[in-house]
């Protein structure tokens with residue numbers, strides 16, 4: 110009888126320890142950004158093209174202001190030729206990378222993810238083709 114009670118206590122203690130360890134491990138992992146843990150695996154930089162990669166990033170983050178007929182600051186980024194002028198004069202990369210002396214973009218929002226910035230840079234460095 111006593112040994113049965115003793116065993117139950119041990120099992121309860123083990124259960125609590127296992128739970129505490131599990132919760133602390135899972136919560137510490139939860140707070141780590143996937144990008145920081147797996148920098149290569151999380152960011153697929155293959156086949157970076159204007160239509161497949163760059164345009165969707167601009168659509169979700171920029172074109173609400175820089176699209177249409179009355180774009181913010183008259184800067185139109187929803188049209189390839191206009192966008193290309195901002196690539197060539199350095200203002201696109203300057204603003205999204207938050208370089209000094211450029212207005213940081215997207216305006217009043219968090220900086221683009223490291224992965225999206227890498228993709229944009231790859232596209233710019235390859236000559237920003239209309240592909």
Ligand code: HEC
Nearest residue numbers: 170171174181182184195200201204205211212214215216
């Ligand atoms: C909420 C509206 C808004 C959003 C979203 C936005 N912009 Fe802008 N952008 C502006 C305004 C307004 C200006 C004029 C400068 C200023 O007010 O900071 C500007 C300026 C710029 C400039 C010129 C910066 C310079 O210093 O020469 C570029 C390039 C630019 N934006 C690109 C982008 C890109 C790329 C994105 C998306 C990643 C983006 N913007 C998102 C409103 C916006």
